[in-house]
Amino acid sequence: MTSTIEHSTVSAPALGGGIYRRLNFGTALIAGVVFAVIAWWVAHSLLDSDGRGFSDQVMVITAVGWVVGFELGIGAFTSIGKWFTGRDQTHADEMYLAGKDAGQARYWRFTTDHKVVGVQYIVVTMILLGAGGLLAMGIRTNLLSPGNHFVNQQIYNSFLSVHGMLMILALIVAVAGPWANFVVPIMVGARDMAFPRLNALSLWTLVAAIPLLLGSLAVGGNDMGWVTQAPISNQSGVGFDLFAMAIITFTVSTTVAGVNTICTVLTMRTKGMTLERLPIFVWASSIAAALGLYAFPFFLVVMSLNISDRMNGTSFFIASEGGTGWLQENLFWLMGHPEVYVILLPAVGALLEITTVFARKPLFSYRTSIAGMAGLAGLSVLVWAHHMFTTGWAPALGGPFMVTTEMISIPTGIIFLVLLGTLWRGNIWMRLPMYWVFGFISNFIVGGITGIYLSDIPVDNQMHGTMFVVAHFHYVFVGSVLFGAIGALCFWYPKVTGRFLDERMGKISFWLVFIGTNVTFLAMFVSGLRGMPRRYSSYSLIFEHMNTVSTIGAYVIMAGMLVLLGAVISSWNKGEPSGPNPWGSKTLEWLVPTPVPLENFEVLPVITEDPYTYGEARTNS
Amino acid sequence: MTSEKTTTSRAIVTIGILWVLLTAAGVLVSIYATPWLMPDSASNTMHMGILTMIIFSVAAAPVAALVYAVVLYALAKWRYTGEGIPPDGPSLRANSPLTMVWIIGSTALTLFLLVWGLSLLASDNSGQGGANEMTVNVTGQQWLWSFQYPSTASTQNGTPVSVSNEDLYLPVNTPIKFNVTSKDVDHGFWIVQMGIKINAIPDTITTTEVTPNKLGDYDIRCTEICGLNHSYMTTKVHVLTEKAFSNWLAAQPKHF
Numbered sequence: 001m002t003s004t005i006e007h008s009t010v011s012a013p014a015l016g017g018g019i020y021r022r023l024n025f026g027t028a029l030i031a032g033v034v035f036a037v038i039a040w041w042v043a044h045s046l047l048d049s050d051g052r053g054f055s056d057q058v059m060v061i062t063a064v065g066w067v068v069g070f071e072l073g074i075g076a077f078t079s080i081g082k083w084f085t086g087r088d089q090t091h092a093d094e095m096y097l098a099g100k101d102a103g104q105a106r107y108w109r110f111t112t113d114h115k116v117v118g119v120q121y122i123v124v125t126m127i128l129l130g131a132g133g134l135l136a137m138g139i140r141t142n143l144l145s146p147g148n149h150f151v152n153q154q155i156y157n158s159f160l161s162v163h164g165m166l167m168i169l170a171l172i173v174a175v176a177g178p179w180a181n182f183v184v185p186i187m188v189g190a191r192d193m194a195f196p197r198l199n200a201l202s203l204w205t206l207v208a209a210i211p212l213l214l215g216s217l218a219v220g221g222n223d224m225g226w227v228t229q230a231p232i233s234n235q236s237g238v239g240f241d242l243f244a245m246a247i248i249t250f251t252v253s254t255t256v257a258g259v260n261t262i263c264t265v266l267t268m269r270t271k272g273m274t275l276e277r278l279p280i281f282v283w284a285s286s287i288a289a290a291l292g293l294y295a296f297p298f299f300l301v302v303m304s305l306n307i308s309d310r311m312n313g314t315s316f317f318i319a320s321e322g323g324t325g326w327l328q329e330n331l332f333w334l335m336g337h338p339e340v341y342v343i344l345l346p347a348v349g350a351l352l353e354i355t356t357v358f359a360r361k362p363l364f365s366y367r368t369s370i371a372g373m374a375g376l377a378g379l380s381v382l383v384w385a386h387h388m389f390t391t392g393w394a395p396a397l398g399g400p401f402m403v404t405t406e407m408i409s410i411p412t413g414i415i416f417l418v419l420l421g422t423l424w425r426g427n428i429w430m431r432l433p434m435y436w437v438f439g440f441i442s443n444f445i446v447g448g449i450t451g452i453y454l455s456d457i458p459v460d461n462q463m464h465g466t467m468f469v470v471a472h473f474h475y476v477f478v479g480s481v482l483f484g485a486i487g488a489l490c491f492w493y494p495k496v497t498g499r500f501l502d503e504r505m506g507k508i509s510f511w512l513v514f515i516g517t518n519v520t521f522l523a524m525f526v527s528g529l530r531g532m533p534r535r536y537s538s539y540s541l542i543f544e545h546m547n548t549v550s551t552i553g554a555y556v557i558m559a560g561m562l563v564l565l566g567a568v569i570s571s572w573n574k575g576e577p578s579g580p581n582p583w584g585s586k587t588l589e590w591l592v593p594t595p596v597p598l599e600n601f602e603v604l605p606v607i608t609e610d611p612y613t614y615g616e617a618r619t620n621s
Numbered sequence: 622m623t624s625e626k627t628t629t630s631r632a633i634v635t636i637g638i639l640w641v642l643l644t645a646a647g648v649l650v651s652i653y654a655t656p657w658l659m660p661d662s663a664s665n666t667m668h669m670g671i672l673t674m675i676i677f678s679v680a681a682a683p684v685a686a687l688v689y690a691v692v693l694y695a696l697a698k699w700r701y702t703g704e705g706i707p708p709d710g711p712s713l714r715a716n717s718p719l720t721m722v723w724i725i726g727s728t729a730l731t732l733f734l735l736v737w738g739l740s741l742l743a744s745d746n747s748g749q750g751g752a753n754e755m756t757v758n759v760t761g762q763q764w765l766w767s768f769q770y771p772s773t774a775s776t777q778n779g780t781p782v783s784v785s786n787e788d789l790y791l792p793v794n795t796p797i798k799f800n801v802t803s804k805d806v807d808h809g810f811w812i813v814q815m816g817i818k819i820n821a822i823p824d825t826i827t828t829t830e831v832t833p834n835k836l837g838d839y840d841i842r843c844t845e846i847c848g849l850n851h852s853y854m855t856t857k858v859h860v861l862t863e864k865a866f867s868n869w870l871a872a873q874p875k876h877f
Contacts, residue, residue, distance in 0.1 A: 153851075157848075231807070232848060319824035320823065359710060360710045362712055365714070428699050438696065445684075456734070462818065464844065530658065534844075614712060615711050
């Protein structure tokens with residue numbers, strides 16, 4: 001069978017085309033600041049009864065001004081504005097938006113090409129991880145010895161809250177942001193996402209949220225913990241308002257991104273790409289996106305009610321006025337536990353993808369692994385109250401929530417079965433991505449098992465609110481999710497850049513991060529077992545040794561992450577060239593040229609088998 | 622075919638031996654390290670908590686050991702040492718009996734842990750109670766604890782008064798019921814060596830119960846972030862003999 005391909009030349013977009021062709025990150029910053037100042041001035045004049053200039057109302061309205069201005073300045077609303085005024089987008093407009101022939105400039109503006117958005121997400125993730133990591137170093141430095149020698153308690157508490165929230169945001173987007181955007185459309189055989197403009201919107205809305213979160217530190221911080229528990233959240237200064245507005249903005253970004261991923265997978269698959277032939281990473285990303293659509297509305301609601309209690313005098317969470325703090329905790333954890341799996345599943349999907357390629361084996365038990373991931377997602381919406389065992393809320397529900405929580409170990413076990421089954425008798429190629437897979441397995445078994453202790457109420461009565469919990473979820477978030485995210489970066493880096501990530505620096509970084517993670521958080525388990533509560537800025541002398549060990553371990557992680565950052569930057573233009581498919585993978589993203597052309601495929605492929613045919617005789621070719 | 626079978630069975634035997642050794646090591650560490658790492662127990666609740674930690678660790682040891690055994694064997698024996706992309710491995714797409722065994726095994730283990738945990742929870746909830754139960758009212762505020770003994774309540778000049786103190790004194794072997802509240806924001810009331818913890822919440826009363834079974838001084842630490850001096854919101858529990866406790870209680874001044 002032969003087919004001819006008509007090559008036609010599309011002329012470069014005509015210059016001109018109105019002011020919106022001159023919008024970029026710079027104009028967005030300017031418009032954001034201008035709108036924020038105007039919003040502040042209006043709110044200050046109308047609402048600021050005490051005249052300090054920074055009441056809760058003024059702060060919230062200023063934040064809204066910033067976000068609206070930023071979105072206008074980046075051009076997020078230009079297309080819909082043109083449609084509204086009756087002028088349709090021309091082909092040249094669409095090509096401009098997709099960043100055709102725009103070179104480096106397309107990375108600095110509202111570009112709809114999913115690969116550009118993927119790269120933008122890589123950079124945003126690194127900024128979030130870097131800022132959160134610096135705050136972690138601040139926390140650990142203060143805990144090096146008792147007595148608050150580094151920062152005072154208020155700054156320490158703000159560091160805790162903003163570190164927690166930055167890292168949660170970073171990990172939510174760490175795999176899903178770069179790779180559900182860059183590779184999922186290619187994996188399913190699509191030319192772009194289902195809604196390319198929404199894709200760019202989700203990225204730039206996330207970018208708009210970051211200055212709010214960091215800005216909260218500048219105006220006194222949220223010194224009341226990242227879980228924003230009421231009623232103490234009402235004691236925090238205006239830093240809390242920016243903190244909450246950052247989260248509200250972020251939930252918009254995530255919802256838009258999640259809808260887009262699901263629609264892309266459901267509607268944009270190429271001919272023959274049945275659901276059963278989808279790469280496992282596509283399944284993982286879709287399940288995580290669907291779970292996010294359930295979870296993040298709770299996040300938006302709980303932050304909105306919290307702000308309302310502060311600025312409108314409502315009393316949703318104030319017991320003396322008819323509300324209850326338990327409502328805040330329920331809403332928060334209705335989001336908070338599914339969110340763990342929104343974070344975890346894409347990382348697991350990426351690692352499974354890496355394992356099949358580097359063990360040269362089909363994915364072991366494809367259907368079971370989908371069932372495992374769906375099981376994790378399903379159970380994760382039924383376990384939220386295990387965060388509340390010691391709050392005194394509904395003691396009669398303790399048993400049921402203990403049952404659902406411990407059942408999570410069954411689908412988790414399936415993930416391990418699939419990983420081990422895929423490794424079984426493989427020809428394991430120990431290149432850089434595979435290091436992170438083995439690191440993940442080792443860390444995730446620790447993170448998983450310690451979770452089972454905490455699900456047991458008599459044990460949780462002792463361990464809740466201690467460093468044991470902190471160590472447990474850092475084994476999951478750092479030891480498992482971050483390892484998955486870095487593994488995914490090492491794996492797909494050659495597809496993005498056409499070059500390998502420096503193997504030697506990458507391995508140095510792996511060993512530093514792996515050893516650092518285990519030193520830091522094993523010592524933290526010991527602190528917790530011995531009775532050190534979490535969120536303490538200072539502690540009794542009996543905890544000093546283990547805290548010093550944790551701090552040294554944290555510095556080692558930081559060193560490893562800096563080596564990785566160095567490798568990512570230095571290999572971007574100077575790394576060893578890789579060619580289009582350096583790993584010999586069979587998923588579609590490796591079968592298109594590198595760099596991937598705009599719209600990915602000259603001719604959309606027709607799929608006849610799944611991408612895991614390692615060791616199988618081809619029936620036709 | 623034969624050589625493939627021999628390699629597979631050799632792998633299974635080696636992994637089996639590795640599994641047994643690692644499990645044994647895990648069980649030993651669970652039994653000896655867990656109680657050594659945890660605080661001394663001053664109540665049966667804490668004792669059962671430590672025992673549960675040990676049992677869960679022992680139950681988890683074979684699971685972790687199996688994963689590590691397979692991973693170590695894979696790294697040692699299945700690592701490709703040649704140049705370039707390795708040749709394909711065998712096409713093992715599924716193994717339904719193994720998958721079923723794995724799922725049934727993990728479900729059985731989970732059920733065992735659940736039965737243990739739920740029965741312990743039930744015995745906890747059946748209440749130490751009894752006729753000689755003593756009530757202590759616990760109040761948290763930024764950033765100290767106070768403990769009030771309602772059994773000493775009386776009136777002076779028409780004002781209700783009772784004994785209250787910033788250290789907690791308790792009689793040994795007496796079931797205690799704590800009614801916990803807060804004056805400002807949420808705090809976490811935790812007696813470290815007794816294994817009980819409950820939030821102190823403004824305008825709300827939460828309860829927890831424990832029977833101290835060992836004389837001595839123990840620690841109370843706040844476990845819910847409560848502002849600036851959260852890390853300094855600690856105090857002591859003094860468990861006395863019943864006689865020493867009544868003497869102490871009688872000697873205390875009463876206030877509003």
